[in-house]
Amino acid sequence: MLKKLMRALPVVAMMSGTALAADEYPDRSIRFMIGFGAGGNADTVARLLAEPMTKDLGQPVVVESKPGAGGNVASDFVSKSDPDGYTIQLMVGGHAVSAALYNSQPFDPLNDFTFISTIGQFPFFVATRAGAYESIEDLIAKAKAAPGSVKIGHSGVGSTQNLSGELLELETGADFLHIPYKGGAAAVTAMLGGEVDVVIDTGSILRPQKEAGAFDLLAVTSKKRWIDSPDIPSLAETVAPTIDIISWTGVGAPAGLDPAVEDKLRKAVHAAINDPQVTERISGLGAWPSPSSGQEMQAMIDRQISTWTKVVEFSGIEKR
Amino acid sequence: MTDQFMMGLSVVLQPNVLMYAFFGVFLGQVIGVLPGVGAITAISLLLPVTFYLDPTSSVILLAGIYYGSQYGGAIASILLNLPGTPSSVVTCLEGYPLAQSGRAGFALLVTALSSFVGSMIGVATVVLAAIPMAALALKFGAPEYTMLVALGLVAASLISSGSHLRAFSMALVGIALGMIGADPNTGQYRFVATDALADGISLVSLAMGLFGISEIIRNAGNTDTHRKKINLSYKDIFPNKAELRSMITPVGRGASIGAFFGALPGTGAAIASFMAYAVERRFSRTPEKFGKGHLPGLCAPEASNNAAAQTSFIPTLTLGVPGDAVMALIIGALILNGIVPGPRLIVDQPTLFWGVIASFFVGNIILLIINIPLIGLWIRLLSIPYNKLYPAIILLICVGVYSHRNSVTDVVLTLVFGLVGYVMKRFQFEPAPVLLGFVLGPMLEENFRRTMLLYGGDFSVFVTRPISAILVGCGVALLVFTLISSFKSYRKASKVDEENDEGASI
Amino acid sequence: MHQTDKSDLPTWRRIISGLILAIVGTTMLATSWSYSAGSLTQMGPGFMPQVIAIAIIAMGLGIIVSDLRDPVSRFDERSQPLHWRSLVFICCAVLVFVLLIEPAGLVPAMFCAVAVSMLANPNISFVGVVVYSAAVSLFGWFLFLVALGLPLSAFGR
Numbered sequence: 001m002l003k004k005l006m007r008a009l010p011v012v013a014m015m016s017g018t019a020l021a022a023d024e025y026p027d028r029s030i031r032f033m034i035g036f037g038a039g040g041n042a043d044t045v046a047r048l049l050a051e052p053m054t055k056d057l058g059q060p061v062v063v064e065s066k067p068g069a070g071g072n073v074a075s076d077f078v079s080k081s082d083p084d085g086y087t088i089q090l091m092v093g094g095h096a097v098s099a100a101l102y103n104s105q106p107f108d109p110l111n112d113f114t115f116i117s118t119i120g121q122f123p124f125f126v127a128t129r130a131g132a133y134e135s136i137e138d139l140i141a142k143a144k145a146a147p148g149s150v151k152i153g154h155s156g157v158g159s160t161q162n163l164s165g166e167l168l169e170l171e172t173g174a175d176f177l178h179i180p181y182k183g184g185a186a187a188v189t190a191m192l193g194g195e196v197d198v199v200i201d202t203g204s205i206l207r208p209q210k211e212a213g214a215f216d217l218l219a220v221t222s223k224k225r226w227i228d229s230p231d232i233p234s235l236a237e238t239v240a241p242t243i244d245i246i247s248w249t250g251v252g253a254p255a256g257l258d259p260a261v262e263d264k265l266r267k268a269v270h271a272a273i274n275d276p277q278v279t280e281r282i283s284g285l286g287a288w289p290s291p292s293s294g295q296e297m298q299a300m301i302d303r304q305i306s307t308w309t310k311v312v313e314f315s316g317i318e319k320r
Numbered sequence: 321m322t323d324q325f326m327m328g329l330s331v332v333l334q335p336n337v338l339m340y341a342f343f344g345v346f347l348g349q350v351i352g353v354l355p356g357v358g359a360i361t362a363i364s365l366l367l368p369v370t371f372y373l374d375p376t377s378s379v380i381l382l383a384g385i386y387y388g389s390q391y392g393g394a395i396a397s398i399l400l401n402l403p404g405t406p407s408s409v410v411t412c413l414e415g416y417p418l419a420q421s422g423r424a425g426f427a428l429l430v431t432a433l434s435s436f437v438g439s440m441i442g443v444a445t446v447v448l449a450a451i452p453m454a455a456l457a458l459k460f461g462a463p464e465y466t467m468l469v470a471l472g473l474v475a476a477s478l479i480s481s482g483s484h485l486r487a488f489s490m491a492l493v494g495i496a497l498g499m500i501g502a503d504p505n506t507g508q509y510r511f512v513a514t515d516a517l518a519d520g521i522s523l524v525s526l527a528m529g530l531f532g533i534s535e536i537i538r539n540a541g542n543t544d545t546h547r548k549k550i551n552l553s554y555k556d557i558f559p560n561k562a563e564l565r566s567m568i569t570p571v572g573r574g575a576s577i578g579a580f581f582g583a584l585p586g587t588g589a590a591i592a593s594f595m596a597y598a599v600e601r602r603f604s605r606t607p608e609k610f611g612k613g614h615l616p617g618l619c620a621p622e623a624s625n626n627a628a629a630q631t632s633f634i635p636t637l638t639l640g641v642p643g644d645a646v647m648a649l650i651i652g653a654l655i656l657n658g659i660v661p662g663p664r665l666i667v668d669q670p671t672l673f674w675g676v677i678a679s680f681f682v683g684n685i686i687l688l689i690i691n692i693p694l695i696g697l698w699i700r701l702l703s704i705p706y707n708k709l710y711p712a713i714i715l716l717i718c719v720g721v722y723s724h725r726n727s728v729t730d731v732v733l734t735l736v737f738g739l740v741g742y743v744m745k746r747f748q749f750e751p752a753p754v755l756l757g758f759v760l761g762p763m764l765e766e767n768f769r770r771t772m773l774l775y776g777g778d779f780s781v782f783v784t785r786p787i788s789a790i791l792v793g794c795g796v797a798l799l800v801f802t803l804i805s806s807f808k809s810y811r812k813a814s815k816v817d818e819e820n821d822e823g824a825s826i
Numbered sequence: 827m828h829q830t831d832k833s834d835l836p837t838w839r840r841i842i843s844g845l846i847l848a849i850v851g852t853t854m855l856a857t858s859w860s861y862s863a864g865s866l867t868q869m870g871p872g873f874m875p876q877v878i879a880i881a882i883i884a885m886g887l888g889i890i891v892s893d894l895r896d897p898v899s900r901f902d903e904r905s906q907p908l909h910w911r912s913l914v915f916i917c918c919a920v921l922v923f924v925l926l927i928e929p930a931g932l933v934p935a936m937f938c939a940v941a942v943s944m945l946a947n948p949n950i951s952f953v954g955v956v957v958y959s960a961a962v963s964l965f966g967w968f969l970f971l972v973a974l975g976l977p978l979s980a981f982g983r
Binding site for chain 2: 854858867874875879906911915916936950962974
């Protein structure tokens with residue numbers, strides 16, 4: 001009740017437009033599953049979308065968390081739910097990573113899902129302490145000159161950040177010492193304290209440190225320079241021509257969704273992403289708002305699964 | 321510094337901002353009372369609301385929930401032996417016995433006062449020393465954390481009222497339980513008997529089981545429906561002068577420990593309250609009184625965890641790096657409001673920075689004011705006969721644990737730990753060290769392995785790095801001191817036994 | 827001091843707590859044996875579990891020794907009867923909650939769990955159980971769903 005009250009205070013102004021009368025499809029609440037605990041990026045994005053989608057569909061979109069095994073618990077749950085449009089899932093880049101990392105997933109990462117749309121896409125940045133290296137070329141040269149001396153702090157074995165570091169190693173032939181931390185913030189803290197030399201992570205985590213003059217951002221992992229930071233070269237144009245890592249968030253549902261329902265959902269997701277406030281907040285999280293079609297999303301996941309499978313094999317990370 | 325703080329104060333005292341501070345701490349307090357429904361649940365439920373607020377109000381609201389829940393957490397621990405967080409585990413140790421002996425109101429008041437003083441010392445630390453504290457925190461690398469955690473575990477053997485051997489073995493069992501799930505360094509699964517264990521045991525299940533369920537099993541069959549009458553008179557609830565005086569040093573010590581540990585990202589409040597408790601016990605002239613409702617053992621950890629709750633904002637606000645999930649959420653709220661938290665926050669957003677810090681000050685005063693009248697209400701809970709109370713406690717535990725991560729396995733595990741806790745108690749094993757080992761074990765392993773990885777398996781880093789060397793020194797001193805004193809008490813005990821035996825044989 | 831003499835407790839009851847601990851340690855060691863221990867620099871997932879398991883075994887043995895030598899003092903609660911009635915009904919109550927929460931929803935799960943848990947106390951009447959369980963469920967529904975707005979469903983799923 002308190003929560004409702006609190007919500008009502010500032011929201012009154014927003015309530016001017018009443019929701020459209022629903023057709024038959026959403027006649028009850030929709031569960032929006034996330035595979036991670038409350039408080040993560042995924043949780044935030046899901047809640048960002050849930051508000052405008054609720055208004056659009058006229059039924060509450062309720063964010064529900066089923067954390068576990070890098071999101072696999074939630075994916076398994078969704079893949080086995082009824083394809084009626086009342087259970088949807090917030091997917092993240094980890095969906096493709098898991099497919100490469102886990103020995104046996106209880107679901108098919110491509111064929112057991114209906115892909116609705118991507119929400120936002122974001123690259124990773126290669127950061128070092130300010131002034132430690134002149135450029136990305138300098139970093140790679142020094143890493144090659146003294147194998148195992150340059151330490152990359154990453155946010156956990158099997159994270160996209162970790163695999164990006166491994167891919168950089170694979171593509172350039174440099175030899176890094178990979179040090180695992182619990183989450184990107186811990187790795188950033190370690191680099192601030194001088195324990196590691198390189199951190200590869202998202203802009204939302206690294207940019208504040210760059211703005212404060214603590215870190216340099218040497219390169220970006222997307223193929224081309226990223227839209228909001230044209231002064232940072234890409235890895236592809238400098239040291240590793242084939243690297244193109246873009247992570248993402250998206251919406252999925254169980255396979256076999258009625259096309260009309262799928263369409264309705266996609267429209268709602270796109271409308272939510274295009275809501276100027278949501279757009280602004282997705283950008284705030286360091287991602288580029290990118291509504292897409294289902295095929296585009298599926299093709300991207302397919303590509304990424306094969307990249308990560310290659311990296312996992314190379315790096316010798318044991319499958320789970 | 322004071323000018324800026326005053327400026328912050330003027331921000332908070334605007335009626336609408338004050339209202340959010342009030343709602344935050346009030347909601348936090350309520351949420352904190354419910355075991356299992358923690359600050360994280362409350363904050364993430366309220367996150368969308370903050371989209372419509374200005375950034376300062378958002379953070380004031382969310383931060384209020386966080387430190388408000390620290391106040392609330394003590395209430396369920398004292399009244400019902402239900403700890404929802406590691407820090408309230410320590411509160412159970414002295415608070416619950418006090419409540420059992422009919423002094424629940426007194427325990428709650430002492431807790432509120434200690435929490436308030438602890439918080440204020442924490443706030444003062446943030447105001448006066450945020451920047452140097454943050455710089456100190458950055459000096460803590462993997463070797464320092466390893467030794468810090470090891471020190472905490474040595475302290476664990478001092479926590480139990482029984483034998484050190486039993487206490488230490490329980491800390492080891494806690495470490496073992498903490499290993500269930502994915503290995504932090506390789507991601508390999510360990511002791512994962514079923515898929516549901518892949519993410520490990522939740523602390524809430526473990527604490528609710530070992531403390532809550534096992535206590536219910538012991539008492540549910542109690543046919544005595546007449547509950548002790550509750551004392552609500554001023555004299556019974558308020559500490560007398562001597563008691564107040566005896567609180568000063570423990571509260572001061574506890575708050576200092578808490579203020580220091582809180583500033584270390586990730587370690588924070590959990591270690592702080594255990595350490596404060598261990599220190600009180602170690603330096604007490606009457607260590608035998610601990611575990612039976614001893615005042616210093618209650619107020620020092622409470623002061624400590626509340627001081628830590630305040631100083632844990634230091635790394636978040638000054639460096640932009642969140643120390644735990646709650647701080648990550650608060651940073652998330654800032655980002656969503658278009659403010660990028662980081663080292664420049666204090667320069668770029670002084671109103672926000674000082675406004676938030678001033679809100680801690682105001683929020684804690686509000687908490688104290690709403691807490692004291694509530695004591696009367698809370699202790700009425702205990703006037704309900706136990707046979708009516710325990711079904712409701714079972715319900716709180718089940719729903720609390722389940723809602724924590726929507727997992728039925730967690731509820732089953734809670735029951736299993738309840739049974740384990742019941743058996744342990746019969747064999748004179750204390751549950752508190754299990755919790756400590758469970759919280760600290762993963763940190764110990766993570767940091768020890770990281771140290772070895774970073775320094776090529778060289779153990780000398782532990783003594784060549786100054787902070788680490790100091791910690792090693794403290795640990796060794798504590799260990800030697802404990803060994804000597806337990807040897808002495810063993811000699812004394814065996815002497816007494818011999819005398820008794822002689823007495824019996826005559 | 828209690829008049830429980832050493833001879834009151836058979837040896838097996840005196841060593842059982844340490845023995846259980848040692849068995850727990852051994853099981854842990856056996857399980858973790860298959861995990862790679864790695865080297866000191868590159869520790870594998872098995873390193874710490876094996877160390878801790880051995881320490882637990884050692885503690886278990888130490889406790890056996892101390893319990894055999896140490897006289898009466900810590901055997902008080904052990905000689906009391908088990909709380910069978912509570913054990914059975916509290917377990918059932920939690921399990922009922924677990925079985926009902928997902929298929930049936932929060933309110934039925936709360937009602938049944940409270941009702942079963944009340945059976946742990948011998949002083950009950952059928953009407954009392956039903957009325958009180960309903961009251962507590964109503965309170966739970968108000969607290970968790972109305973006031974806190976937890977994302978749980980009241981009935982069914």
